[in-house]
Structure formats: structure tokens, C-alpha cells
Amino acid sequence: MNTTETTKNELLRGGQFLVKETKAEDVFTPEDFSEEQKMMRDSVKEFVDREIWPLKERFEHKDYALTEEVMRKAGELGLLGVAVPEEYGGLGMGFVTTMLVCDYISGATGSVATAFGAHTGIGTLPITLYGTEEQKKKYVPKLATGEWFGAYALTEPGAGSDANSGKTKAVLSEDGKHYSISGQKMWISNSGFCHTMIVFARIEDDKYITGFIVENDPENGISMGEEEKKLGIHSSSTRQVFFSDTKVPVENMLGERGEGFKIAMNALNVGRIKLAAASLDAQRRVIANAVQYANERIQFNVPISSFGAIKLKLAEMATNAYVSESASYRAGKNIEDRIALRIKAGNSHQEAELKGVEEYAIECSILKVAVSEDVQNCADEGIQIYGGMGYSADTPMESAWRDARIARIYEGTNEINRMLAVGMLVKKAMKGHVDLLNPAQAVAAELMGIPSFEKPDFSELLSEEKAMIAKLKKVFLMVAGSAVQKYGNDLEEHQQTLLAAADILIEIYMAESGILRTEKNAKRFGEETQKEQVAMSQLYLYHAVDIITVKAKEAILSFSEGDEQRAMLMGLKRFTKYQNMPNIGELRRTIAHKVISENTYPF
Amino acid sequence: MNTTETTKNELLRGGQFLVKETKAEDVFTPEDFSEEQKMMRDSVKEFVDREIWPLKERFEHKDYALTEEVMRKAGELGLLGVAVPEEYGGLGMGFVTTMLVCDYISGATGSVATAFGAHTGIGTLPITLYGTEEQKKKYVPKLATGEWFGAYALTEPGAGSDANSGKTKAVLSEDGKHYSISGQKMWISNSGFCHTMIVFARIEDDKYITGFIVENDPENGISMGEEEKKLGIHSSSTRQVFFSDTKVPVENMLGERGEGFKIAMNALNVGRIKLAAASLDAQRRVIANAVQYANERIQFNVPISSFGAIKLKLAEMATNAYVSESASYRAGKNIEDRIALRIKAGNSHQEAELKGVEEYAIECSILKVAVSEDVQNCADEGIQIYGGMGYSADTPMESAWRDARIARIYEGTNEINRMLAVGMLVKKAMKGHVDLLNPAQAVAAELMGIPSFEKPDFSELLSEEKAMIAKLKKVFLMVAGSAVQKYGNDLEEHQQTLLAAADILIEIYMAESGILRTEKNAKRFGEETQKEQVAMSQLYLYHAVDIITVKAKEAILSFSEGDEQRAMLMGLKRFTKYQNMPNIGELRRTIAHKVISENTYPF
Ligand SMILES: Cc1cc2nc3c(=O)[nH]c(=O)nc-3n(C[C@H](O)[C@H](O)[C@H](O)COP(=O)(O)OP(=O)(O)OC[C@H]3O[C@@H](n4cnc5c(N)ncnc54)[C@H](O)[C@@H]3O)c2cc1C
Ligand SMILES: Cc1cc2nc3c(=O)[nH]c(=O)nc-3n(C[C@H](O)[C@H](O)[C@H](O)COP(=O)(O)OP(=O)(O)OC[C@H]3O[C@@H](n4cnc5c(N)ncnc54)[C@H](O)[C@@H]3O)c2cc1C
Structure with a gap:
């Protein structure tokens, strides 16, 4: 372990949990939330209980405008800018707090969870992480407050898991002032109401794609497909996006030429641990509803919660939720500490955050897989506890089940993330890290x-x-x-x-x-x-x-x-x-x- | 083993598989289908490929009339009467053939699977099994041809797994000519277009409920709730049914007074093995679609079917489908043989069928649980193989997943069936069977x-x-x-x-x-x-x-x-x-x- 990188507690490197003993004192737990964090949590909860949960039915009926409205309200409360430095209009809070907000805002419906994640995690963050000062000044304050919304356009019909294989092209104009982007993107969350997109395209025959900040302007060769008909997250906007000679000023290139794949992957690292966080409160809500139902529902003259079969389910559901929380916040705090160490060591905030998250990419993949599968199983058992009522759209179980299903697919399928987790660990070992x-x-x-x-x-x-x-x-x-x-x-x-x-x-x-x-x-x-x-x-x-x-x-x-x-x-x-x-x-x-x-x- | 009950092959009693060795020669397998059975299978397949599969999208859009129309066409082809004796207008085919039809007609959409199962398995069968000659003559020919449709009304808001606890009442008229039924039934499949319902109600303070054949006549105090909004089987009609002083002639009582619970449970035994059968072709179709997709979809310059992760899935899916088939037809043929033995021993066809199925109630519960879980997992992996496209309603995976979910709930939840399987076995042991x-x-x-x-x-x-x-x-x-x-x-x-x-x-x-x-x-x-x-x-x-x-x-x-x-x-x-x-x-x-x-x- 690099000795310049220790805090008072032992801070293990990513993946080192496997070979070093972690002491209990050194893990962060949900019981360690500061007063500020608890206030944050409670106010997010309160927001969800007021603005989202009671409207659950509308979210199931493809009310994209409602999602946008909720996002706007979240922006007004500052919730979209938790992770954004204060100088760019955000709250500049630590990584754990951003996870906390992501956790609690995502519990009521996957539609908001996805809109929130796409906007903050992959729609805004790449700009704060890789943007130039001008880019950050121009875009981030608007995104942090919800005046504008962001999207992230990486996937193409022929380029999903193989994200670097996209065919979208960026061609430099003769006067060298702008790139002209042409191509087709697919499955773009928030596309229906976004103002900016991080678009990945290839310049000439570059090995790696390049990222661009693109303003969503229909006059500029950008058009959209219809809303996709999806299994779940019914009020999350997901469309194809077509670029036809879309002009993007050269100063809107994100990072360096050919750095897009790295940017995309790093955005996904953060996206993955946030997706785990975003699958926590969904579990808590399913469990709370399921036990309330089980305590009320009488069969054979007793509440069904008195049956061993139901107790078994509730115990397993609670256990998985508890462990999911434990692991998510443990890793989240590691990232936060690593960022702090790097800042102390003289890194810029930007670089520190980038490297901090990258360090724990293994843990991010682990969490993405484990927690997305936990929330799926939790909702599945939730349905089963409700019996026939679990199959009804009038109870909150079936939408939880459908919404959970996406988390196993996006931000890298769970198969890809499984293989990445081990692959990255082996690579770290080979590099001597x-x-x-x-x-x-x-x-x-x-x-x-x-x-x-x-x-x-x-x-x-x-x-x-x-x-x-x-x-x-x-x-x-x-x-x-x-x-x-x-x-x-x-x-x-x-x-x-x-x-x-x-x-x-x-x-x-x-x-x-x-x-x-x-x-x-x-x-x-x-x-x-x-x-x-x-x-x-x-x-x-x-x-x-x-x-x-x-x-x-x-x-x-x-x-x-x-x-x-x-x-x-x-x-x-x-x-x-x-x-x-x-x-x-x-x-x-x-x-x-x-x-x-x-x-x-x-x- | 009762020696009057042997054929040339060893025919084990229900549950005996556990303690006696079954010889390979003695099991029936799908490779043993007769020419007639293969023709039947092929013509059902052909029917599905023509009338159902191409209309899959309409079935997802709550097109209840389409389900009714398909059912009527199935009736015209004789498919609704496969299990019905020829004297009542059916084809009088054996148990295996009825499973076969159920298997192949159910593969394209759960909406038809449920409509078919509710009509034939629990809407018609109780009449052929328990009906008087007059009842059979009056109702069965109409049901066998699809001129009429049947439903089965057991569940109530307060009586699901505890099916005998229903509050629906049947009161004898003063002149002794009819019963007057009042109460509320819930989750009644086919209710929106049925002509008859098997309704279970309690007479006075009887310990057990009683079955009645009730014609669906809105003038006779029968009203329906709205169509339930459901997770899946979107074109299967499911409503609440309200009875208010509905007059039912005494001759429409099914079986004896107080025999309703037994009738209900026996109908469910058949329903369970048929539900297993109805979950087979759905697996075959998911696998066929998944492998075709995997062979066509290119990522990283190769078809994804060349990846170990995808091969693993396809191998497991095929294995479960193969074993599901093996077990379903094995048990189905046991039932058929047992019926034949009983007929040979002098039982009426009715009694023979009843006892034949009851004998294998353990196997019926086993199959219901195992195969309903197999089809769920199969569809789940089907989604995953399709990646993002699996989440889209434009591909056939997500509806397969939603439709499969009901099979773990109805015909007795999988928890109830698990406990029944062991419970019945223990009881059989105590009785010395x-x-x-x-x-x-x-x-x-x-x-x-x-x-x-x-x-x-x-x-x-x-x-x-x-x-x-x-x-x-x-x-x-x-x-x-x-x-x-x-x-x-x-x-x-x-x-x-x-x-x-x-x-x-x-x-x-x-x-x-x-x-x-x-x-x-x-x-x-x-x-x-x-x-x-x-x-x-x-x-x-x-x-x-x-x-x-x-x-x-x-x-x-x-x-x-x-x-x-x-x-x-x-x-x-x-x-x-x-x-x-x-x-x-x-x-x-x-x-x-x-x-x-x-x-x-x-x-
Ligand atoms: C609702 C929704 C929202 C989305 N939002 C966005 C968004 O906002 N922005 C964006 O850019 N994208 C978005 N996506 C796209 C998403 O990230 C991709 O769907 C995902 O990465 C999988 O890619 P794919 O769909 O092309 O599947 P494929 O890559 O075709 O994968 C199909 C199957 O093959 C497997 N596979 C692929 N490669 C390998 C390999 N090398 N080894 C083993 N197995 C392999 C996969 O695991 C999967 O099982 C979204 C998708 C959905 C469904
Ligand atoms: C789409 C659909 C179609 C249907 N079609 C029909 C139909 O045509 N006709 C009809 O009569 N019914 C029908 N049903 C009703 C179905 O049979 C019941 O939903 C099912 O039997 C479960 O009953 P319930 O919903 O009341 O659940 P409950 O009995 O309330 O069960 C809730 C939970 O408690 C558990 N539980 C209950 N009792 C026990 C116990 N003793 N020990 C341990 N665990 C227990 C269950 O396993 C389940 O997990 C249909 C239901 C649906 C959803």
C-alpha cells in the first residue's frame, strides 16, 4: 500500500479486501451517517413520500411529463446537485451523501430512479469529471439545478456491451471550428426531455471513440425515435436519437480525442455503485409493504405472517437488504476517503474523484451485480407474499418487479460486470497493485x-x-x-x-x-x-x-x-x-x- | 401394490417413485407419442403459429375479444373437447393427448394458456367428472365445442389459499326448487365471456362448501367487476363476480351437498399437471427465439452465442425444458394408465378418471411447482440473452416473463403446493398406501x-x-x-x-x-x-x-x-x-x- 495514501484508518485499495483483513472500526456503516446526512436522508424521504409515492399509478401509465416535473422539483430542492461542487451551483457534498440521496430518491419508482441516475450519474458527472473550466461553467450549473436535463448517449443498435464499436462519426469541419456528428444512438434515457447529451462518436479511424457535449437542438440535425415500449420504468423516457450532420463546436469535445471510451467506462463505474444505492430503498419499501400486507391478510384464521413460509421470505428479504446496505455504504465511504486522500496529496478535485472511483471499480461491479439481483428477488418474494394480489397493478409489487429487471441489464449487463470484477482484479494483481x-x-x-x-x-x-x-x-x-x-x-x-x-x-x-x-x-x-x-x-x-x-x-x-x-x-x-x-x-x-x-x- | 391394478408394465402408485425403482422401459417419454398424438401436436402447433403467435402484440394490449375468438376457433377444431368423452361431443382422447394439446396450445401467450386451462381444466372437467347424466348432456357438448365457455369461481376476497373459508351462501328456496346464491368471487378467469361458472358456495353452516353449475345470466343477479389490471396474461379476462340472489335450480348442484371442497381440490389436481404441461412449449419458444437471437447478434465481432456466458444459459435452459417435458409426460402417462386399469376393474369412466388423477396428486403438485419455476427462469434468461432488447415489448421475452409469473401463484401458490406434496406423501404413508x-x-x-x-x-x-x-x-x-x-x-x-x-x-x-x-x-x-x-x-x-x-x-x-x-x-x-x-x-x-x-x- 502506498504510504502517502493512509488516513488514520487503514484505507485498503480497491480489491484488497480480498487479501487484507478489514477491521470493523474501519468500515463505514449506515449507523455512521452524520446529522447532516440524516437530515438529507429524511428530507429526500419526505420528498418521495409527498411527490412520488402517492403518484405511483401515474408513473405506470407512461407519464413522462410527470417524471420531468418531479426531476424539476428535485432540482429546486438541490437534489440534482448534491455531487456537484459549490462553485458550479451544486451542494458539493461527499460521495456518501450523493449515494444516500440516490438511494432514497429511487425507492418509489424505477422511472425516477433511472431519470435521476441518467441525469446526475452519467449525464452530468462526465462534465464535472472531464470538462474544461469553460464547459463546467457553461453546463454544470444548469444541470445541477434542474434548469436543464442531461442524457448520455453511448449505446447504438450494433454497439451495446461492445461500447467502443459504435459507428457514429464525428468529422472536423474544414475551418476546424466544429465537428459534424452523424449516427444513430439507442436506448437513451432522458432523451425525450434532455437539453444536453454526452455523445460518443469516432473521429476518422481512431481506435477509441471520443466524447462530446451536445446540446439537444432539433434544428441541428437531431431527431428522436418514438418512446420505446418497455417492460418497466414506464415513465422513464427512452428513445433512439438520430444525428445527421449535427454541428458541435470543437470546444465541446469532452476530454481528449480518443479518450471517450475511458470517459464512458469511468462514468459507468460511478453509475454502477449509484445503481446499487438506487436499488436499496426499493427493497426497504417492498419489505415494508410486504410485511404490512402479511400482518393484515388473514387466511386459515390467522395473519399469514404467522406462517413459517412467510417468515422465511421476510427474513431472507430483510437479510439481503441489510447486507446490500452494508456493502454499498462501505464501498461508498472508501471512495470518499480515497478522494480526500488524493486531494490532500495535491490532486485536483476532479482528478481525485476520478481516480478515487476508478480505484474501487471492482467493488462497483460487485455491488452493481449483487444489489440489482437482491432487489429483483426481493420484489419477486413481495409478489409471492401478496398471492394473487401481487399480480395486480393495484398493489405496488408487480411494478417493483418489472422496474428492478432493468438494473440487471444496463450499466453493463450483470454477466459483463461479473467478468469485469474478476478480470480487473487479475489485472490489478498483474500490475502489482x-x-x-x-x-x-x-x-x-x-x-x-x-x-x-x-x-x-x-x-x-x-x-x-x-x-x-x-x-x-x-x-x-x-x-x-x-x-x-x-x-x-x-x-x-x-x-x-x-x-x-x-x-x-x-x-x-x-x-x-x-x-x-x-x-x-x-x-x-x-x-x-x-x-x-x-x-x-x-x-x-x-x-x-x-x-x-x-x-x-x-x-x-x-x-x-x-x-x-x-x-x-x-x-x-x-x-x-x-x-x-x-x-x-x-x-x-x-x-x-x-x-x-x-x-x-x-x- | 394392489395386484388387481397391474398392467404389463409395473405401474407405481402415486408417491411410490420415492421408494421403488422405476425402470426405464416403464416410463413414457415424448419419443413415445403415437402417430395420432404427433398429428395432434403438429396440428396444434400449426394452429398456434397461424392464429396466435403472429398476433402476440395484440394479446399484450388487453384484446379480450381476440382471446375469445381464438378460443372459439380452437373449439371449432375440436381442441376444447380433447378430454371430453365422445358421447358428450368431445374427442374422448387419453390423458396424455389432452396434456399434449394443453402443452402446445399454451406456448405463444399466457392469455390463451389461461383461457384454455380455465375453460377445459377447471371450467368443464368438474362437470364431466362429477356431473349427473343430465348435467353432462346439457352443458358438456356446448363447452366441448366452444359454443359456450366455462369458468370456475372458487376464490373470494377473504378466501384464497384457504379455499373452503368462502362466505358465498346458497340458500334453498321454500319450494325446494332452487338455491339462491349470494356472495362475491374474485380473480375469475374467463369471467368476461363465460356462459357457465362452477360456483362454490356454502349451504347453511356446512363444514364444507358445495359446487353449483351456474349459467351466466346478468338478469339473474350476476354482475361483474371491471377487468383486473394485471402484470401479465393481458388478454385473459379476470374479473370479480358478484352474486345477488342468483337463482340456481337444485338440479344444478354439482356432486353432493358439502362435496364442493373435494371437487374443487380434485379439479385443481388435474389443473396442476395441466399447468405444468402448459409451461412447456413456452420454454421451447423462448429457447428457440433466444438462440436465434444469440446466433444473429454480433458483439465484439462475433455472434454472442460464441460466448461461454451465453452457452451456459442456453445449456441450462434446454436442460430444464428437457427435464420438465420428461417428468410431465411420465406422470401424465401414469395417470392415463391408472385410469385404464380402473376402467378395466369395472369403474365408470368418471370415477376412474377421478381416482386416477387423485392417485398422482403428489406428482401433480411437484410438477406444478417445478415447471412453473423452470418457465420463469427460462424467460428470465431469455431476457438477459437479448440484453436491452429483452426489456423491449417489441421482442417476445418480456411478455413470456410476465406471463410465466402467474403460474407460480394460481392453482395453489407454489408454497402451498410444496407443502402439499410432502404432506400428502406423509399422509399416504400413514394410511399405508x-x-x-x-x-x-x-x-x-x-x-x-x-x-x-x-x-x-x-x-x-x-x-x-x-x-x-x-x-x-x-x-x-x-x-x-x-x-x-x-x-x-x-x-x-x-x-x-x-x-x-x-x-x-x-x-x-x-x-x-x-x-x-x-x-x-x-x-x-x-x-x-x-x-x-x-x-x-x-x-x-x-x-x-x-x-x-x-x-x-x-x-x-x-x-x-x-x-x-x-x-x-x-x-x-x-x-x-x-x-x-x-x-x-x-x-x-x-x-x-x-x-x-x-x-x-x-x-
Ligand atoms: C431501459 C434502458 C435504458 C438504457 N439507457 C441507456 C442510456 O441512457 N445511455 C446509453 O448509452 N445506453 C443505455 N442503455 C443501453 C444499455 O446500456 C445496453 O442495453 C446494455 O449495455 C447491453 O447492451 P445490449 O443491449 O446491446 O446487449 P448486448 O451487448 O447485445 O448483449 C446481449 C447479451 O450478450 C451478452 N454479451 C455481450 N457481450 C458479451 C461478452 N463479451 N461475453 C459474454 N457475454 C456477452 C450480454 O451479457 C447479454 O447477455 C439502456 C438500455 C435500456 C434497456
Ligand atoms: C390472474 C389470476 C387468475 C386467477 N384465476 C382464478 C380462477 O379462474 N378461479 C379461481 O377460483 N381463482 C382464481 N385465481 C385465484 C388464485 O387461485 C389465488 O390467487 C391463489 O389461490 C392464492 O390465493 P390468494 O391470492 O388469496 O393468496 P393468499 O392465500 O392470501 O396467500 C398469500 C400468501 O400467503 C401464503 N399462504 C397462505 N396460506 C398459507 C399457509 N397455510 N401456509 C403458508 N403460507 C400460506 C401463500 O403461499 C402466499 O404466499 C386467480 C388468480 C389470479 C391472480
Whole structure:
């Protein structure tokens, strides 16, 4: 670790969570929100409960104007400028606060979540991150206040996951004063009401595309397709955008020529962790509604919340939401701290933010995948708890389910993000930014040695769980280490293995985050205050161990054989073994009891 | 087994699959369809490809009249009367053929699937099964030809899963000539265009409700709510139905007074296996579309079907569809054979059919759960393969996903069906219909003994897989046996354990069905013709072993402790151990290769 980059707490580099122990004191948790942050949260909540939630039905009926109106109101309250430096008309708040706003503003409908994310995350941020002083002065204040709205136009009919393959062209005019952009963009969120778009286009035969800030002016060769008919986020505007000789002044180029792909990818890093945040309050609201319904709905003369089948669901839903929160804010604060360190070290705010987020690109991908799948499952169980009523548009479950589905597709599909998470980690290791080699060799040596039969003392709260996390990290090192040895640079060709490794990595990060949050809170607020949180941390870990076992086994069976295979399977057994197995039924009952008696998501 | 009830093949009783070995020769497979059945299948396919699939978009736009029109055309072709005896205007075909029609007519849209299922399965069948000669003569011919349409009105706002708790009343008139029905029904499929409804109502303070055939006559106190706004099956009519002093002649009582709950439940048994069938062609169509898209869609200069991540999905989708088919037709033929046996033994057709289906109620619940979840996952992966286009209503994935969602809710939620499957099995054991006790005791004894270290000869095709199935059955007996011992009649209170046991049972039945089908076909058509089918059988089993391991462990940890727990965990390890672990990556590649090169679901 670079010694110029330490704060009073140990600040791990991105991906290092896998090889270094994180101390509970060093993680940020939702219980650490400052008074200012709590006020922010409460006022966003209040805004949503007043302006969005009661109008949910209208949002389901393709009321694009309503989304625009809500966005405008959010702008008036300053919510669109939370992340924007004060000098450009924003509130200049830290990364965690911007996540917090994104979290709570997104819970009621995916339409606002997407509009908000597209505007702030990918429509505005690239300008604050890469813009020139003039560009920032000209555009950012308008975007920060909601006077203008932004969009981000990267995808084309032939260029989705392969984002750099776009055919949109930018041709310099003879007088060198402007570029002329022609091409077709697709799936552009906010396109129906945006004033600016970050457009990516190729200059000549450049290897990489270039970014431009383009004002949305129909007189300037910009036209739009019809609104796409979509499964969900019904009031999020999504259109094709056609550029035909659209003239863009040269001073509107964003960053350098050929830097567009990097800009696009960096915008996506931030987009991904914000998308995770944007999938948190949706879970809380689904859980709150589901438990309220379950407490009211009588079948067989009792509330259905008294049935084990329903308790099981509520417990699992709450557990995933709790862990999602834990991991999202943990990573968010790492990013914030890294930015602060870089500023201290003399970086400009811009550069600091850029590098800060890039550092944690692995965590951003992990969170994007894990939390988007959690919110999907949460809504799915929400429907099931409502029974037939869950299938009705008159209850808030089915729209939550439809809206959640998009989060697994955009900002890079979950498959792409899974492979990225592991791929980036391997690259970091090769570059020497994270030392995986030594730990992996240590694991390999351990595999050859005789396992210790000592029984460690696990009397301390969550100590067995933390020992388990340490072992699970060895599983990842064992599997990924052997795979890299075997496939070398071809690893990407072997996507099944990459995907399995990614699931292992994801489960480790998520499970560890839940445990650390609980441990930290138990230490400061007392164990007795954390009974259900302990149960959730244990339950999540228990499932994580199962998932990791399944995925690791699958990978091992696919790429190894003979003695090597046997050794790894033995190692897998050793590294996934509990000394004291938890009582799963009991854990679920403990958690469910709390959710049911509080009649909401109470954590 | 009752010796009067054997055919030339061994015909197991419902639930006995768990304790008796089924021979490959004794299972019916889709490759056993007769010429007549194949013609039927092809003509239904042709009907769907002509009348339904091209109109898919209209079905998404709440075109209830279109559904009615398609149903009428289906009636003209005789498709509504496949299951109806010839004497009442039907085609009088066997159970398998009725499943086949249900399968292939349901693949294009859930709207038709639901309309068809509600009309034939629960709207008509209760009359053919329980009706008097007069009732059958009066109503069935009209329903069989589609001159009239039927509905089934059981659910009420306060009575869903607890179906017998309905408040709808039937009061006998003073002259004893009619009943007067008053009450409110909810979620009634086909209500918007039906001519008859099977209505369940309570007479006086009867313990059980009573069934009535009610003609839909607005002059007779019947009124309807608006069409429900639903997540999916957008052109299936679903309304509330209000009865206010609706007069029903006494001769329209269905079955005996107080027999309604039994009738309702028996109708649901048939409904459940038909619902499984109705979820098969939907999978085939999703897979066919997904692979065609994947073969055409280019990213990174290659068709996305060349990526391991996509191959993985296609392989898993095809495997689940193949196993779903295998299990559905296996059970369907058992029912058909059982009916034939009963007729031979002197039962009326009516009684034979009733008892035949009831016998396999466990399998019906298993299939309902497994196949409804398979089609959901299949559509979910279908969306993901399409990427952004999967989220668009212009491609057929998102409607498949929405439509699939209902199958997990109606005909008894999947939770209720899971618990029923195990509950019915335990009851059958207590009644002595299926001997679980002796096999369970044998397993308990085996657990105490020393495991054999002999290595069986597994050179024969699928022999290791079959040995594994035998062991997995022991897992079920071990877990369910101990749970029954521990909880006795309280087992139902312990729903977490019931649910885990149900998953074990389901996976055993499904995995075994795939293996037996493949084995049978390999024997007659040659192993070399079954390469991919062998791979699918192995892949499904491999996952089943993982699921069973996870679920059994969870249950064991929840209800046992100390030595007993240790013994069971040891047993679980023993009973889930492969001698030769398969190469999962290889299996998937083999399967995917076939799907991709045939550019459809080719099995
Ligand atoms: C509602 C909505 C809003 C959107 N908003 C915006 C926006 O505002 N701005 C914008 O620029 N874009 C936007 N998008 C586009 C979105 O980012 C893309 O849909 C997404 O990146 C996937 O690209 P694609 O749709 O072309 O799918 P494809 O790239 O064609 O992917 C199809 C399938 O192939 C898989 N795949 C692709 N490449 C590989 C590989 N190398 N290895 C393994 N598997 C692979 C994918 O995982 C997926 O399963 C939006 C999309 C939607 C649906
Ligand atoms: C589109 C649609 C079409 C339909 N068509 C028809 C039709 O044609 N005719 C008809 O009669 N009905 C129909 N239904 C009703 C359907 O059968 C019921 O919705 C279903 O049986 C579930 O009942 P419910 O909705 O009241 O849910 P509830 O019974 O209230 O269930 C809510 C939740 O509680 C759980 N639960 C309930 N009881 C228990 C228990 N004892 N233990 C554990 N968990 C429990 C359920 O599993 C579920 O998760 C239809 C429903 C829909 C949505």
C-alpha cells in the first residue's frame, strides 16, 4: 500500500479486501451517517413520500411529463446537485451523501430512479469529471439545478456491451471550428426531455471513440425515435436519437480525442455503485409493504405472517437488504476517503474523484451485480407474499418487479460486470497493485500441508464468522489462482470459470460487509442491541458458504483433473467448514419476528 | 401394490417413485407419442403459429375479444373437447393427448394458456367428472365445442389459499326448487365471456362448501367487476363476480351437498399437471427465439452465442425444458394408465378418471411447482440473452416473463403446493398406501452401519446417475423421516422443514425423469443418438445434488442437534457423493453446441 495514501484508518485499495483483513472500526456503516446526512436522508424521504409515492399509478401509465416535473422539483430542492461542487451551483457534498440521496430518491419508482441516475450519474458527472473550466461553467450549473436535463448517449443498435464499436462519426469541419456528428444512438434515457447529451462518436479511424457535449437542438440535425415500449420504468423516457450532420463546436469535445471510451467506462463505474444505492430503498419499501400486507391478510384464521413460509421470505428479504446496505455504504465511504486522500496529496478535485472511483471499480461491479439481483428477488418474494394480489397493478409489487429487471441489464449487463470484477482484479494483481500472488501461493502451500485440528476459541461475537470469511477468501485465491495458471491471458475465453469466480468474489464482499457492520455496531451500541443483525450476518454468511461451495466445485470440476482436482476439492471442504453450524430455522425466526413485530423494515 | 391394478408394465402408485425403482422401459417419454398424438401436436402447433403467435402484440394490449375468438376457433377444431368423452361431443382422447394439446396450445401467450386451462381444466372437467347424466348432456357438448365457455369461481376476497373459508351462501328456496346464491368471487378467469361458472358456495353452516353449475345470466343477479389490471396474461379476462340472489335450480348442484371442497381440490389436481404441461412449449419458444437471437447478434465481432456466458444459459435452459417435458409426460402417462386399469376393474369412466388423477396428486403438485419455476427462469434468461432488447415489448421475452409469473401463484401458490406434496406423501404413508416407514428405517440403520468402500462398476450408461438417484431418495427419507418422528402431526407447523423436504422431493422426481427418458431412448435408438440428452440428464442431476445438499443441510440444522445431527450430516455426505464427478463446463458446452448449431430447441 502506498504510504502517502493512509488516513488514520487503514484505507485498503480497491480489491484488497480480498487479501487484507478489514477491521470493523474501519468500515463505514449506515449507523455512521452524520446529522447532516440524516437530515438529507429524511428530507429526500419526505420528498418521495409527498411527490412520488402517492403518484405511483401515474408513473405506470407512461407519464413522462410527470417524471420531468418531479426531476424539476428535485432540482429546486438541490437534489440534482448534491455531487456537484459549490462553485458550479451544486451542494458539493461527499460521495456518501450523493449515494444516500440516490438511494432514497429511487425507492418509489424505477422511472425516477433511472431519470435521476441518467441525469446526475452519467449525464452530468462526465462534465464535472472531464470538462474544461469553460464547459463546467457553461453546463454544470444548469444541470445541477434542474434548469436543464442531461442524457448520455453511448449505446447504438450494433454497439451495446461492445461500447467502443459504435459507428457514429464525428468529422472536423474544414475551418476546424466544429465537428459534424452523424449516427444513430439507442436506448437513451432522458432523451425525450434532455437539453444536453454526452455523445460518443469516432473521429476518422481512431481506435477509441471520443466524447462530446451536445446540446439537444432539433434544428441541428437531431431527431428522436418514438418512446420505446418497455417492460418497466414506464415513465422513464427512452428513445433512439438520430444525428445527421449535427454541428458541435470543437470546444465541446469532452476530454481528449480518443479518450471517450475511458470517459464512458469511468462514468459507468460511478453509475454502477449509484445503481446499487438506487436499488436499496426499493427493497426497504417492498419489505415494508410486504410485511404490512402479511400482518393484515388473514387466511386459515390467522395473519399469514404467522406462517413459517412467510417468515422465511421476510427474513431472507430483510437479510439481503441489510447486507446490500452494508456493502454499498462501505464501498461508498472508501471512495470518499480515497478522494480526500488524493486531494490532500495535491490532486485536483476532479482528478481525485476520478481516480478515487476508478480505484474501487471492482467493488462497483460487485455491488452493481449483487444489489440489482437482491432487489429483483426481493420484489419477486413481495409478489409471492401478496398471492394473487401481487399480480395486480393495484398493489405496488408487480411494478417493483418489472422496474428492478432493468438494473440487471444496463450499466453493463450483470454477466459483463461479473467478468469485469474478476478480470480487473487479475489485472490489478498483474500490475502489482494488489498482491494476489503471495497469498495464492500461501494457500497452495497450505493445501499441501496437514490441516490443523486445533479448535479455535470462537467465544467472541462473530469470531467464527470472521474466520470463515478468511477461509472463503482462500477459496477464491485457490480457484482463481489455478485458473489463471491454467488459462493465463486466455482466462477471459473461459467465461464459465470467470462467472463462477465472480460469484465467489461477490459473496465474500457482501457477507463480510454485513458482518463488519454488525460487529462495529455491537461494539459501540452493545451486543444486546444487535440480536437480529447478528442473525442476519450469520444467515447471509451461511448462504454465501453454500453458494461459494457450489460455484467453486463447478469451476474446479471444469478446469482441473486428477490429483490437482482432488487437492482442490479437499481444500474447498476445509475452507468451507464450520466449527459450529448455525440453526438456520432459528436465525430466520429471530429476524422475521423483528420485521413482523415492527411491521416494517426496521434496520 | 394392489395386484388387481397391474398392467404389463409395473405401474407405481402415486408417491411410490420415492421408494421403488422405476425402470426405464416403464416410463413414457415424448419419443413415445403415437402417430395420432404427433398429428395432434403438429396440428396444434400449426394452429398456434397461424392464429396466435403472429398476433402476440395484440394479446399484450388487453384484446379480450381476440382471446375469445381464438378460443372459439380452437373449439371449432375440436381442441376444447380433447378430454371430453365422445358421447358428450368431445374427442374422448387419453390423458396424455389432452396434456399434449394443453402443452402446445399454451406456448405463444399466457392469455390463451389461461383461457384454455380455465375453460377445459377447471371450467368443464368438474362437470364431466362429477356431473349427473343430465348435467353432462346439457352443458358438456356446448363447452366441448366452444359454443359456450366455462369458468370456475372458487376464490373470494377473504378466501384464497384457504379455499373452503368462502362466505358465498346458497340458500334453498321454500319450494325446494332452487338455491339462491349470494356472495362475491374474485380473480375469475374467463369471467368476461363465460356462459357457465362452477360456483362454490356454502349451504347453511356446512363444514364444507358445495359446487353449483351456474349459467351466466346478468338478469339473474350476476354482475361483474371491471377487468383486473394485471402484470401479465393481458388478454385473459379476470374479473370479480358478484352474486345477488342468483337463482340456481337444485338440479344444478354439482356432486353432493358439502362435496364442493373435494371437487374443487380434485379439479385443481388435474389443473396442476395441466399447468405444468402448459409451461412447456413456452420454454421451447423462448429457447428457440433466444438462440436465434444469440446466433444473429454480433458483439465484439462475433455472434454472442460464441460466448461461454451465453452457452451456459442456453445449456441450462434446454436442460430444464428437457427435464420438465420428461417428468410431465411420465406422470401424465401414469395417470392415463391408472385410469385404464380402473376402467378395466369395472369403474365408470368418471370415477376412474377421478381416482386416477387423485392417485398422482403428489406428482401433480411437484410438477406444478417445478415447471412453473423452470418457465420463469427460462424467460428470465431469455431476457438477459437479448440484453436491452429483452426489456423491449417489441421482442417476445418480456411478455413470456410476465406471463410465466402467474403460474407460480394460481392453482395453489407454489408454497402451498410444496407443502402439499410432502404432506400428502406423509399422509399416504400413514394410511399405508405407500410404505415409507420400512425404507426410512432401513436408511436409519444404514446410517449407523459402516459405509461400504467398494467401488461399484459404473461403466453402463447413466448407471452412476441412477445409483445417485437411489441415494438421493435416502436423503429424503432420512430428512423427512426424522422430521416426522420429531414433529409428528405438527409437521405442518414446521413449514421451513416441509419446504426444504419438498425441494428435495421435487429434485428427485425431476432428475430421475430426465435420466429414465434418456436411458430408454439410448437403449432403443442407440447411445450415439443421445449424446446431448445424456449430458442434460447429468447436468440436471448434478444441480439437483447441490440443491438437495443445501436444502437437506438447512433442514437438518434446523430440527436436530448433537449426535443425531452429526449422523445425519454424515449420511448426507455419503448419499450425495459421486464416484466420478462430471465436468460441468464440458457438459454445458456439449448441450449448447447442439442448441446453437440447430438454432432451436432441438430435443
Ligand atoms: C431501459 C434502458 C435504458 C438504457 N439507457 C441507456 C442510456 O441512457 N445511455 C446509453 O448509452 N445506453 C443505455 N442503455 C443501453 C444499455 O446500456 C445496453 O442495453 C446494455 O449495455 C447491453 O447492451 P445490449 O443491449 O446491446 O446487449 P448486448 O451487448 O447485445 O448483449 C446481449 C447479451 O450478450 C451478452 N454479451 C455481450 N457481450 C458479451 C461478452 N463479451 N461475453 C459474454 N457475454 C456477452 C450480454 O451479457 C447479454 O447477455 C439502456 C438500455 C435500456 C434497456
Ligand atoms: C390472474 C389470476 C387468475 C386467477 N384465476 C382464478 C380462477 O379462474 N378461479 C379461481 O377460483 N381463482 C382464481 N385465481 C385465484 C388464485 O387461485 C389465488 O390467487 C391463489 O389461490 C392464492 O390465493 P390468494 O391470492 O388469496 O393468496 P393468499 O392465500 O392470501 O396467500 C398469500 C400468501 O400467503 C401464503 N399462504 C397462505 N396460506 C398459507 C399457509 N397455510 N401456509 C403458508 N403460507 C400460506 C401463500 O403461499 C402466499 O404466499 C386467480 C388468480 C389470479 C391472480
